[in-house]
Amino acid sequence: MIHHVRIPQDRIGVLIGNKGLVKSDIEKKSGSTITVDSIEGVVQIEGVVGGDPLKTLRVAEMVKAIGRGFSPENAFVLLYDDLLLFEVISLSHLTPKTLNRVKGRVIGRNGKTRLVIENLAEVKISVYGKTISLIGYSHNIKAAYDAISMLIQGSPHSAVYSSLDRKRRAEEEEQEQEQAEW
Secondary structure (H helix, E strand, C coil): CEEEEECCHHHHHHHHCHHHHHHHHHHHHHCCEEEEECCCCEEEEECCCCCCHHHHHHHHHHHHHHHCCCCHHHHHHHHHCCCEEEEEEECCCCCHHHHHHHHHHHHCHHHHHHHHHHHHHCCEEEEECCEEEEEEEHHHHHHHHHHHHHHHCCCCHHHHHHHHHHHHHHHHHHHHHHHHHC
């Protein structure tokens, strides 16, 4: 099975890595063959014949994540855990001035807002170009997505933090109740 993924020119070096280490590491751990067209920005991922086709899909997701600004270390988790998802929020509909304001609100001063959302929602966040990307479990991505949507709509940071904290506490209580039932 062959997949083609387009990534930005400035992320090709990150995908290949120093002396090709990242690319070869992906190939080794996934059993896939990766061909990078650095002129067009197209990455071809070819799975092993008779191999796991889902692994090839996970490698394609991983390459997309690297292309959307994640470090290879953060993107590698997609290869190991089938329950992790990669989600992209497009901001291309925003004007340049609004885009910069929204990106600033999501990142926060010295990256504080991004870190708080990452910690409370237990996701990884990358703000790159006209997108905000998330890696995490489905329920965690939903919480982070809602928080980011609130920030985009102009909600105060404190309201976003308390909303995330409430969701996290409700989830913890739910897990405690499930454990108590067993």
